[in-house]
Amino acid sequence: xxxxxxxxxxxxxxxxxxxxxxxxxxxxxxxxxxxxxxxxxxxxxxxxxxxxxxxxxxxxxxxxxxxxxxxxxxxxxxxxxxxxxxxxxxxxxxxxxxxxxxxxxxxxxxxxxxxxxxxxxxxxxxxxxxxxxxxxxxxxxxxxxxxxxxxxxxxxxxxxxxxxxxxxxxxxxxxxxxxxxxxxxxxxxxxxxxxxxxxxxxxxxxxxxxxxxxxxxxxxxxxxxxxxxxxxxxxxxxxxxxxxxxxxxxxxxxxxxxxxxxxxxxxxxxxxxxxxxxxxxxxxxxxxxxxxxxxx
Amino acid sequence: xxxxxxxxxxxxxxxxxxxxxxxxxxxxxxxxxxxxxxxxxxxxxxxxxxxxxxxxxxxxxxxxxxxxxxxxxxxxxxxxxxxxxxxxxxxxxxxxxxxxxxxxxxxxxxxxxxxxxxxxxxxxxxxxxxxxxxxxxxxxxxxxxxxxxxxxxxxxxxxxxxxxxxxxxxxxxxxxxxxxxxxxxxxxxxxxxxxxxxxxxxxxxxxxxxxxxxxxxxxxxxxxxxxxxxxxxxxxxxxxxxxxxxxxxxxxxxxxxxxxxxxxxxxxxxxxxxxxxxxxxxxx
Ligand SMILES: Nc1ncnc2c1ncn2[C@@H]1O[C@H](COP(=O)(O)OP(=O)(O)O)[C@@H](O)[C@H]1O
Ligand SMILES: [Mg+2]
Numbered sequence: 001x002x003x004x005x006x007x008x009x010x011x012x013x014x015x016x017x018x019x020x021x022x023x024x025x026x027x028x029x030x031x032x033x034x035x036x037x038x039x040x041x042x043x044x045x046x047x048x049x050x051x052x053x054x055x056x057x058x059x060x061x062x063x064x065x066x067x068x069x070x071x072x073x074x075x076x077x078x079x080x081x082x083x084x085x086x087x088x089x090x091x092x093x094x095x096x097x098x099x100x101x102x103x104x105x106x107x108x109x110x111x112x113x114x115x116x117x118x119x120x121x122x123x124x125x126x127x128x129x130x131x132x133x134x135x136x137x138x139x140x141x142x143x144x145x146x147x148x149x150x151x152x153x154x155x156x157x158x159x160x161x162x163x164x165x166x167x168x169x170x171x172x173x174x175x176x177x178x179x180x181x182x183x184x185x186x187x188x189x190x191x192x193x194x195x196x197x198x199x200x201x202x203x204x205x206x207x208x209x210x211x212x213x214x215x216x217x218x219x220x221x222x223x224x225x226x227x228x229x230x231x232x233x234x235x236x237x238x239x240x241x242x243x244x245x246x247x248x249x250x251x252x253x254x255x256x257x258x259x260x261x262x263x264x265x266x267x268x269x270x271x272x273x274x275x276x277x278x279x280x281x282x283x284x285x286x287x288x289x290x291x292x293x294x295x296x
Numbered sequence: 297x298x299x300x301x302x303x304x305x306x307x308x309x310x311x312x313x314x315x316x317x318x319x320x321x322x323x324x325x326x327x328x329x330x331x332x333x334x335x336x337x338x339x340x341x342x343x344x345x346x347x348x349x350x351x352x353x354x355x356x357x358x359x360x361x362x363x364x365x366x367x368x369x370x371x372x373x374x375x376x377x378x379x380x381x382x383x384x385x386x387x388x389x390x391x392x393x394x395x396x397x398x399x400x401x402x403x404x405x406x407x408x409x410x411x412x413x414x415x416x417x418x419x420x421x422x423x424x425x426x427x428x429x430x431x432x433x434x435x436x437x438x439x440x441x442x443x444x445x446x447x448x449x450x451x452x453x454x455x456x457x458x459x460x461x462x463x464x465x466x467x468x469x470x471x472x473x474x475x476x477x478x479x480x481x482x483x484x485x486x487x488x489x490x491x492x493x494x495x496x497x498x499x500x501x502x503x504x505x506x507x508x509x510x511x512x513x514x515x516x517x518x519x520x521x522x523x524x525x526x527x528x529x530x531x532x533x534x535x536x537x538x539x540x541x542x543x544x545x546x547x548x549x550x551x552x553x554x555x556x557x558x559x560x561x562x563x564x565x566x567x568x569x570x571x572x573x574x575x576x577x578x579x580x
Contacts, residue, residue, distance in 0.1 A: 045395070177412050185407035188395055191384035192463075195356045195377055196408040239394040243447035248394070 016268060025154035025221070025274075028162045029260040032218045033230065035169045037256035038176055039214040040235035041249050042207065046187040050118055051088050051208060052231050054125040055215040058084040059224030061132035062216070063149050068139045073149065074161065077216035077224075084124055085212030089205040091120025152223030152275030154264050161220065168217050172210045179203055184245070221260070226275035230256055233282035240286075240293035255285055307370060309334045309471050309503035310355060315364035317347065317354055324350050326363065328529040330522050334369075334470065335501040337494060339514050342524035343547070348507045349385050351524065352473050355505070356382060369470060381464030385475040385507075389456060393449040397440065397459040400448055401431050404463035434466040435459070438492060454485035461489070465496065472496070474506040478513070486513060511538070511563055538563060 016022050043052045058080040066076025148155075176183075186193040186200045193200050218227045238251035263278035270277075309332050316326035324347040332338045340348050353359040354366055357374020369376040381404070389395075405427060406413070416424035435444045438458040443451050448459065457477060464472055477493065478486045494517045497504045508514055511521070521537045523530040525546045530537055537543075538561055543551040552564045 178410055180412065181403075181406065182408050182410065185403045188393070188400065188403065189384075189387070191387075192382060192404075193408065194358055195380070195382045195384075197374075197377060198408050243394045243396045243399075245395070245399055 012269070013265075016265060021155060021157065022264075022268060024157045024159060024162050025264055026261065028157045028165050029154075029221050029264050030257055031162070031165045031169045032221050033234075033256035033260040034253050035172050035214050036218045036227075036230045037234045037238075037252040038249060039172065039211055040231040040256075041238065041252045042176070042180075042183060042187065043211060043231065044235045044239055045184065046207065048208075048211070049232055051085075051121050052211055052215070053228050054088065054121050054128070055081050055084050055208075055212050056219070056224065056227035056231070057125060058128050058212070059216065059219040059227065060149075061128050061135060063224065064132045064135035064139060068135045074164070074216075074220060077219050078213070080128070081212035081216035081219075082209055083212075084128060085208040086205070087124045088121050089208045091124060092118075147273065148223065150223050150225045150275075151273035152219075152221055152226060152278070154221070154267055154274050157220070165217050165220070168213055172213050175206065175210050179206065183207060221274065222278050223273065223275035226279045229275075229279035229282045230260070233279075233286045234259065237282075237286045237289035240289040255282075259285060307334050308332065308367070309336065309369060310338075310505065311365075311367040313365050315354070315361045315366050317350055317359065318362040319350065319359075323362070323527060325524055325527050325529060328364070328522075328524075328531075330529065330531040332503060332505065332520055334503045335497065336519040337497045337504045337517050338506070338520045338522060339511060339518050340505060340507045340522045340524065341509075341511055346524040346526075348524055349475055351522075352382075352475055352505070352507065355473060356380065376470075378467070379470040381467065381469035381472045383460055383464045383472075383474045383477055386457075386479045387460075388453065388480075389448045389451075391447070391449040394447050397444040397446060397448050397451060397455075397462075398431060398435065400459055401434055401444070401462045401466055402427070404434075404466040405431060431466060434462040437465060437496070438462045439488075453480050454482065454489075457481060457485070457489065458492075461492070468500075469502060471503040471505070474504065476507050476509070478508060478510075490514060490517070515561065515563075534561070 016026075040052070043049060059077045062076035062078075062080030063073045064076070065071075065080070066073045182193065182198040183203050185196070186198050186203055190200055215227050215231065218230050222230055234255035235252045237255055238248045241251060242248050259278055259281045263274050263281055266272070266277050267274035310330065312328050312330045314326075315328040315330075317324050328351075340351060342348055350359065354361055355368050355373055356377060357368075357372065360373075366373050368374075369379060414420040414424060432441075435441055438461050440455065440458045440462055443455050444459065448456060451459065457480075461474070461477065464474070472493070474493065477489055481489060490513055493504055493506065496502050497517075506514075511518075515534060515538070518534050521532065521534055523537060523543075523546055526548070528546070530542060530546055538553050540551060540553045543553065543563065550565055554562045554564055556562065
């Protein structure tokens with residue numbers, strides 16, 4: 001199978017869809033793009049990009065551990081991304097929890113909590129990378145398909161994996177649908193949310209777990225190193241283009257899906273890693289959005 | 297006061313008796329006895345760090361008193377928060393906050409609900425329309441129509457404050473709790489926001505508890521004052537509280553209360569006051 005880009009786009013696209021692995025990749029890519037775009041939009045609003053970035057790196061120790069103990073790589077992604085989310089949540093709220101609800105000045109507290117959270121996030125990030133190298137050296141050598149692991153591939157996504165991705169996406173999207181409004185209120189205005197009875201702390205942990213799940217899912221397409229692009233670029237571009245909530249989410253999804261499809265298509269024809277292509281496209285979209293956002 | 301029916305207006309919006317609060321092991325204030333009726337306009341005054349915001353947190357049920365009893369709108373603190381519009385101490389949204397003012401006001405209406413908003417079609421169309429109309433109305437009340445559709449981060453401090461007041465108003469609350477609503481506003485905006493709050497209080501019988509630094513611009517409108525300083529509180533009507541002796545004792549610095557020829561009062565030498573040198577606001 002040696003793909004060639006012909007002059008006829010219709011036959012090119014037909015060629016794409018004639019391979020089951022490509023259909024799987026497109027399905028998986030679409031699922032992942034929708035989830036990453038929506039979770040990413042909230043991540044940007046919540047200013048938790050650092051946590052998102054840290055969780056993206058979790059795929060590396062996750063995959064290394066999975067290889068070491070002989071599990072499928074994907075299970076390592078999920079274990080480490082969700083575990084990392086919980087570690088960030090616990091580390092970030094340790095101070096707040098020990099201070100208990102007696103803490104008074106909620107603004108100062110919010111600031112303290114945030115500093116604590118980013119320090120905890122940094123620690124989790126460093127620890128995860130260190131663990132990854134430990135697992136890798138214990139494994140004794142180079143991970144097979146290291147490039148795939150790091151930069152993604154459209155090959156080898158089977159229908160079982162697509163199904164798993166679909167289930168994970170359903171869980172995450174259902175969570176967002178249920179908690180979206182209180183989560184947004186808590187993100188924009190924590191004190192008001194507390195006064196209105198929103199369980200701010202529980203929601204913040206729940207969101208980090210959703211972020212972890214989205215990252216673990218996305219890493220299967222883009223590779224561990226380039227997850228962050230699909231998580232942050234469409235969302236940030238959408239926010240540049242509109243301040244409307246519904247439209248912003250829709251734009252974020254549309255851009256993520258478009259970038260993923262084009263990235264997968266180009267990857268098929270060029271043999272460049274799909275994660276690299278998606279990242280490049282997402283970055284270009286973000287640049288264009290910034291230029292437009294400035295001009296508007 | 298307030299003009300609602302007598303049974304309603306006889307109710308207490310806030311009742312505190314011998315209340316105290318502790319934060320991080322130290323007592324912030326104690327022995328607070330204070331009542332305010334529904335429909336009254338109350339100022340909470342005192343120097344920085346006196347525990348004014350803390351008092352509001354206690355009233356909202358975010359913080360339990362360490363001693364004494366506190367009741368709000370006839371229930372335990374926090375029990376009736378859906379009937380309270382709350383403006384926390386000044387938050388400034390910078391230009392990276394990409395949410396429109398109108399969406400922020402909408403969050404005041406149903407932002408704490410679970411589940412997705414109902415679509416504006418079919419059987420839900422009229423409810424969706426009513427919600428939108430209510431948001432528009434609140435925006436109109438604060439005169440923010442012009443900039444409500446801009447991202448909040450691109451609005452000026454005064455514009456942001458008005459939108460946040462609209463957010464506090466949008467559920468037609470029985471009580472407004474405003475933490476330093478005038479802070480950071482220029483004089484015209486201070487005057488406008490004061491007039492707005494006073495109008496809502498009088499016309500709709502909403503109890504208003506607002507934290508302020510400078511009493512003078514508010515003096516003509518206040519029904520009651522609660523002073524916090526040095527861990528103690530002093531409460532009463534302006535005539536009771538605003539005297540040279542009580543204020544000097546409370547603040548520990550000489551404060552004069554002047555009376556103009558027609559009997560109005562001006563506080564001079566107020567440590568927090570910005571108009572101490574040239575007071576123009578007097579009590580009627
Ligand atoms: N978590 C805390 N632990 C101990 N003291 C606190 C805490 N939070 C606030 N305080 C203190 O409580 C006092 C009252 O604060 P606050 O209610 O914000 O004052 P105000 O609103 O009157 O300026 C301040 O002296 C502040 O330092
Ligand atoms: Mg305060």
